[in-house]
Amino acid sequence: MIELKKQHRGWLYQAFFIVAVLGVGWLLTSTLLDNLARQGIITGFDFLDSSAGFGVIFSLIDYSESDSYGRVFFVGLLNTLLVAGLGIIFATLIGFVVGIARLSNNFLARNLASAYIGLFRNIPLLLHLFFWYFAVLRPLPSPRQSLNLFDAFFLNNRGLYTPRLLNNDNTAIWEQFLLISFMVAIASFALRFLRQRKANQPSTNNTIKSKSIQPKLWFLFILSCLLMLTLVGAPYGIETPQLSRFNFSGGIVVIPEFIALVLALSIYTAAYIAEIVRAGIESVAKGQKEAAQSLGLTPSQSLRYVVIPQALRLIIPPLTNQYLNLTKNSSLAAAIAYPDLVSVFAGTVLNQTGQAVEIIGITMLVYLSISLSISFIMSLYERTTRWSTR
Numbered sequence: 001m002i003e004l005k006k007q008h009r010g011w012l013y014q015a016f017f018i019v020a021v022l023g024v025g026w027l028l029t030s031t032l033l034d035n036l037a038r039q040g041i042i043t044g045f046d047f048l049d050s051s052a053g054f055g056v057i058f059s060l061i062d063y064s065e066s067d068s069y070g071r072v073f074f075v076g077l078l079n080t081l082l083v084a085g086l087g088i089i090f091a092t093l094i095g096f097v098v099g100i101a102r103l104s105n106n107f108l109a110r111n112l113a114s115a116y117i118g119l120f121r122n123i124p125l126l127l128h129l130f131f132w133y134f135a136v137l138r139p140l141p142s143p144r145q146s147l148n149l150f151d152a153f154f155l156n157n158r159g160l161y162t163p164r165l166l167n168n169d170n171t172a173i174w175e176q177f178l179l180i181s182f183m184v185a186i187a188s189f190a191l192r193f194l195r196q197r198k199a200n201q202p203s204t205n206n207t208i209k210s211k212s213i214q215p216k217l218w219f220l221f222i223l224s225c226l227l228m229l230t231l232v233g234a235p236y237g238i239e240t241p242q243l244s245r246f247n248f249s250g251g252i253v254v255i256p257e258f259i260a261l262v263l264a265l266s267i268y269t270a271a272y273i274a275e276i277v278r279a280g281i282e283s284v285a286k287g288q289k290e291a292a293q294s295l296g297l298t299p300s301q302s303l304r305y306v307v308i309p310q311a312l313r314l315i316i317p318p319l320t321n322q323y324l325n326l327t328k329n330s331s332l333a334a335a336i337a338y339p340d341l342v343s344v345f346a347g348t349v350l351n352q353t354g355q356a357v358e359i360i361g362i363t364m365l366v367y368l369s370i371s372l373s374i375s376f377i378m379s380l381y382e383r384t385t386r387w388s389t390r
Contacts, residue, residue, distance in 0.1 A: 032357065043355075043357065043358065044358070045358055047069055047353045047355050047358075048068060048069050048070035048073070049068050049069075049070065050068060050069055050353075051065075051066055051067070051068060052065060052066075052067055052068060052069050052071070052072050052349070052352075053065055053066075053352075054348060054352075056072070056075055056339045056344060057255060057257075057337075057339060058079060058255050058257070058258060058338070058339055059075045059078075059079070059339070060075070060078045060079065060082060061074065061075060061078060063075050069345075069349050069353065072344055072345060072348075072349055073341075073345050073349075073362070075339065075344065076339060076340055076341035076342075076343065076344040076345045077341050077345075077366060079338070079339055079340045079341070079344075080330055080331075080333075080340040080341040080342075080366075080370075081370070083258070083261055083262060083265065083330045083333065083338075083340065084326060084327040084330050084370070086262050086266075087261075087262055087265035087266050087269065087326050087327075087330065088323050088326060088327075090262065090266035090270070091265065091266045091267075091269040091270045091273055091322070091326060092270075092273060092319075094266060094267065094270035094273075094274075095269070095270040095271075095272070095273025095274045095276070095277060096273070096274075096277050098113045098116055098117065098270060098271070098274035098277075099113075099273065099274035099275065099276070099277025099278045099281070100277065100281070100303070101113040102114060102117070102274060102275075102277075102278045103278060103281060103282070113274065116271065116274070117271045117274050117275060119271075120267055120268055120270075120271040121268075121271035121272060121275075123268075125264060125265070125268045125329055125332065126332060126335060128263075128264040128267065128268050129260060129261065129264040129332055129335060129336060130335070130336075131264075132259070132260040132263045132264050133256065133257065133260035133336045136260075137157065137256040137259060137260055138157055138256065139157070140155060140156050140157040140256075141156055141157065142156060142157060143156045143158060143243060143246070143247050143248055144243065146161075146243075146248075151240075152240050152241075154241055154243075154248060157256065158247060158253075158255075158256070159253045159254050159255045159256050159258075159259070160253070160254040160259060161241035161248045161251050161252070161253050161254075162241070162251055162252045162254070163238050163239060163240045163241070163251050163252070164238070164239045164250070164251045164252045165236040165237070165238060165239075166236060166237040166238070166239050167236065167237070168233075168234070168235075168236060168237045170232050170233045170234065170235050171235055171236060173228075173232055173235075174228065174232070174235035175235075177224070177228055181221055181224065185217055185221075188217065239251055241253075255338075257333070257336050257337060257338035258338060260336060260338075261330065261332075261333050261336065261338050265326050265329060265330060268329075269322055269325065269326045269329075272322050273319060273322055276315055276318045276319055276322070277311075277315060279314070280311035280312070280313075280314045280315035281303075281307055281308070281311045283311060283314050284306075284307050284310045284311050288306055288307065288310065289302060289306065289307060291306075292305070292306040292307075313382075316378060316381065316382045317382070319378070320374065320375060320378040320379075320382075323374050323378065324371050324374060324375070327367070327370055327371060327374065328367060328371070331367075334347055341363060341366060341367075342363065345359060345362075345363060346359055346360060346363045
């Protein structure tokens with residue numbers, strides 16, 4: 001009877017809490033709507049169809065000043081996803097290399113890795129961003145004095161200019177060839193997997209030996225590509241940047257704001273990932289490494305096939321946190337005028353329309369969705385690295 005009363009009391013407290021939360025939410029919402037009505041601001045999302053009237057210096061999709069605010073949203077979203085994606089890739093590569101070097105027996109590699117971590121981890125990210133943008137990229141020479149490589153790549157204070165691939169008459173044939181090659185590779189691995197299952201030889205027990213088929217497939221693929229080049233010709237044409245009166249034309253231009261942002265995010269986050277990798281590797285029992293050596297594995301094979309697969313169980317959860325931090329830190333792009341979602345949508349569009357509630361709400365929802373997507377993907381990958389401990 002006493003336990004039942006305690007349970008009813010607990011339900012009563014929870015009901016009071018829910019009612020209080022709903023009441024506070026209703027009060028805030030009504031106050032907000034009254035203030036907006038008093039200022040003559042009409043709520044809604046009709047503003048997304050209005051013409052933006054301003055340009056964007058960098059866009060992955062076609063955009064002009066006559067396009068709508070909704071188009072601006074997608075421009076900023078894609079720019080944010082591009083920076084976050086490249087930042088995650090580069091930060092992971094740098095972090096793993098530095099983390100492994102941190103445990104190296106080589107005196108120089110070990111101390112350089114320690115210095116990297118100590119230097120870049122203890123400087124605020126915003127200062128990283130300002131350093132790469134104002135101290136490194138902005139002082140570069142003008143287009144006429146550009147730093148060039150092979151007369152095809154040009155670097156100046158307006159960005160990096162690279163050649164661009166253009167479709168030609170052979171592009172469709174090459175696309176069909178690559179599609180057929182991909183299907184053949186999938187079929188080869190599927191047949192091999194079925195044969196192993198039929199012979200009761202799971203591929204997970206022959207990890208190192210199963211790699212022997214890959215060199216043969218790569219050799220056949222490269223040989224086929226050489227024959228295609230000889231018989232059909234190049235799959236694409238190349239458009240190189242050409243210096244005109246004031247700037248380069250043609251090719252692909254990577255603006256300095258984008259370069260600075262990717263460099264700052266990658267180098268800064270890599271310092272944290274390196275420590276995560278180091279801790280994960282050190283968590284693997286010493287006996288595992290000795291067992292790998294006793295089987296005749298080289299240090300690199302031991303690291304690849306024995307140590308890192310076990311260390312990933314501890315690496316992935318904090319690594320996910322760093323990916324989330326990098327994605328959210330990309331909003332600092334507004335400090336150097338890179339046109340990400342915060343800069344062009346929660347910045348310029350908000351200032352022009354005054355639809356603060358809708359724009360901030362959409363922006364928050366987008367970052368929440370991206371973060372949840374990253375967490376979901378990493379949790380799925382984490383499940384593949386789990387193994388039972390009996």
